[in-house]
Amino acid sequence: DGGITQSPKYLFRKEGQNVTLSCEQNLNHDAMYWYRQDPGQGLRLIYYSQIVNDFQKGDIAEGYSVSREKKESFPLTVTSAQKNPTAFYLCASSIGGAAEAFFGQGTRLTVV
């Protein structure tokens, strides 16, 4: 089955910890994206990558980091510099930057 897999589904972070969210796709898509979703707000773009070994900051990149070493993988690290990390995180991919986007099932991150 082709698709986008995000793990874990739920993640708990202590104050001051870095955590990494996984996103893997087997759709052979070049472009991958990370979004953050907060209650009552639209999705906001954190980082995106159009090609392997290249990525760009989105609208709310502060406190986050990414890597794109493989076409199928685009992990997101939430660092201790992100002051309000509790949110629902969504990963997406598309064939190209202007094509239809497909999403994973999300990771809910909670600071404890």
Place this chain on the structure above:
Amino acid sequence: KQEVTQIPAALSVPEGENLVLNCSFTDSAIYNLQWFRQDPGKGLTSLLLIQSSQREQTSGRLNASLDKSSGRSTLYIAASQPGDSATYLCAVRNYGQNFVFGPGTRLSVLP
């Protein structure tokens, strides 16, 4: 800067009704527009993608229209069912830009 709004924020209808969800955007120079469905606690499911050159797209009971000049898109759902209950999001992409999402319309279809 592109801004996307969706009206209404929430909608509750009895089963069987036809309904229309609205999406408005401020910059009409769009490349495409995509409608998504999101169930509680889940990711987004793609429903329809409309390119800027198209006026509408259809999939089953869903029909999405696009009027670029007025900055509007509508999602028409025919013969609504309780299983259609979800949040519906529209996302707009301008040339050379990433998607900008609206806040969504939360739909409840009552049996």
